[in-house]
Amino acid sequence: MQALLKTKGGVGNIEVGTVEEPTCHEHEVKVEIAYTGICGTDLHIYHDTFKNYPPVILGHECSGVIVETGKDVQNLKIGDRVTVLGSTERTCGKCIHCKTGYYMFCETRRGMGHGVDGSFTKYLSIKEDAVYKLPKHVSLQEGALAEPLACAVQAIEELTDIKSGDIVLLSGPGPIGLICMSLLAIKGCKVLVSGTDVDAQRLEIAKELGAARVINVQQENLANIVAEETNNQGVDITIDCTGAPMAISSCLEQVKKRGQHIQVGIVGKAFTLDFDTILYKQLQVYGSLAHSITTWERVMKIYDQNQINLKPIITHVMNLNDWQKAFQLCEEKQCGKVLIQYDESTNLE
Numbered sequence: 001m002q003a004l005l006k007t008k009g010g011v012g013n014i015e016v017g018t019v020e021e022p023t024c025h026e027h028e029v030k031v032e033i034a035y036t037g038i039c040g041t042d043l044h045i046y047h048d049t050f051k052n053y054p055p056v057i058l059g060h061e062c063s064g065v066i067v068e069t070g071k072d073v074q075n076l077k078i079g080d081r082v083t084v085l086g087s088t089e090r091t092c093g094k095c096i097h098c099k100t101g102y103y104m105f106c107e108t109r110r111g112m113g114h115g116v117d118g119s120f121t122k123y124l125s126i127k128e129d130a131v132y133k134l135p136k137h138v139s140l141q142e143g144a145l146a147e148p149l150a151c152a153v154q155a156i157e158e159l160t161d162i163k164s165g166d167i168v169l170l171s172g173p174g175p176i177g178l179i180c181m182s183l184l185a186i187k188g189c190k191v192l193v194s195g196t197d198v199d200a201q202r203l204e205i206a207k208e209l210g211a212a213r214v215i216n217v218q219q220e221n222l223a224n225i226v227a228e229e230t231n232n233q234g235v236d237i238t239i240d241c242t243g244a245p246m247a248i249s250s251c252l253e254q255v256k257k258r259g260q261h262i263q264v265g266i267v268g269k270a271f272t273l274d275f276d277t278i279l280y281k282q283l284q285v286y287g288s289l290a291h292s293i294t295t296w297e298r299v300m301k302i303y304d305q306n307q308i309n310l311k312p313i314i315t316h317v318m319n320l321n322d323w324q325k326a327f328q329l330c331e332e333k334q335c336g337k338v339l340i341q342y343d344e345s346t347n348l349e
Contacts, residue, residue: 001018001123002016002320003019004016004058004059004120004323004340005055005057005058006055009048016321022125029066029070031064031067031124033122034348035141036340037144037340041060043327046327056114058118058120060112061147062083062084062124063082063143065082070128073128081140082134082143084112084126084131085130085296086147087103088103089130090110091109092108095107101292120320138306143303145179145313147291150295152180153291154295155180155288156262162189163187166189166237168236168238169239169254170239171194171240172241173199173202173214174202174242175336176264177193177241178205178206178337180264181193185209185309191206192229193215194214194216194247195217201315202336203216213229222250222254233256234254238255238260239264240261240262241264248265252278255283260284261283261286313337318338318340319340319343319344320342320343
């Protein structure tokens with residue numbers, strides 16, 4: 001079968017190659033992959049700015065259908081439509097972080113798609129406890145968004161006490177930002193979404209998801225708009241999904257005194273920040289790194305309740321051999337979420 005591989009370290013070194021079909025062991029299920037989303041991590045692996053262990057098959061945001069089960073598998077069966085928690089594919093299972101469900105902090109963790117083989121391919125064999133059944137009303141395309149949905153759920157639902165009626169400034173309408181937008185709309189928040197010229201398409205999606213106002217910071221004065229929308233008080237919460245230093249500083253400027261800031265985007269380098277802003281405003285600042293096991297349980301409840309709107313966020317479905325065009329779309333931000341399928345003949349819905 002074919003797979004998208006990081007063949008060796010360094011910038012680039014990604015290609016479609018031929019690999020052996022995986023064996024399904026006793027505690028594993030074999031999943032025929034329907035869709036895998038392109039994540040910012042995949043782009044970082046391309047640029048060699050995220051730790052990876054080549055040769056490795058990329059991809060971790062996936063959905064599919066079980067085609068084989070190991071003899072010790074108890075709760076899943078052939079034909080089940082599933083999504084996958086790939087972040088825990090290799091952990092120690094013994095440290096305090098593993099024992100409390102915060103596996104992302106395990107020192108020996110290797111996630112699917114960078115540390116162990118991932119889902120930009122046809123078949124994936126993975127342990128049963130990392131696989132979650134999808135409700136019938138959730139499409140496999142929407143199911144492929146479970147992992148980025150988990151990242152958004154931790155930030156919006158678990159770290160803070162965001163309430164209906166809160167005014168939120170969401171900086172960065174990329175896929176994670178748009179999923180955050182959808183969650184905030186369910187909560188009944190008034191959301192202002194900011195972006196730049198390159199985000200024009202994504203800002204339109206934010207409107208469709210329920211943003212009260214979208215703001216192009218290269219053409220409009222963000223501070224004036226926030227003052228207008230909040231009666232000069234500042235927003236209750238700011239959420240940065242960009243990782244851009246200027247955007248983070250702007251968030252801290254626009255949040256009200258004794259407000260909250262949630263950092264979701266990764267900066268990737270040191271930068272200068274007026275740290276006293278946090279002190280003088282007495283802000284609560286949260287970093288949100290991926291998700292925990294309880295987050296995934298909440299994600300499954302959200303899917304089951306069928307209230308979140310994810311469909312507008314998915315803008316492109318492309319074939320594995322078109323991965324370069326797909327990556328370029330993401331690099332240029334000319335898309336929402338881009339999904340990769342093995343080929344057009346795959347029809348698992």
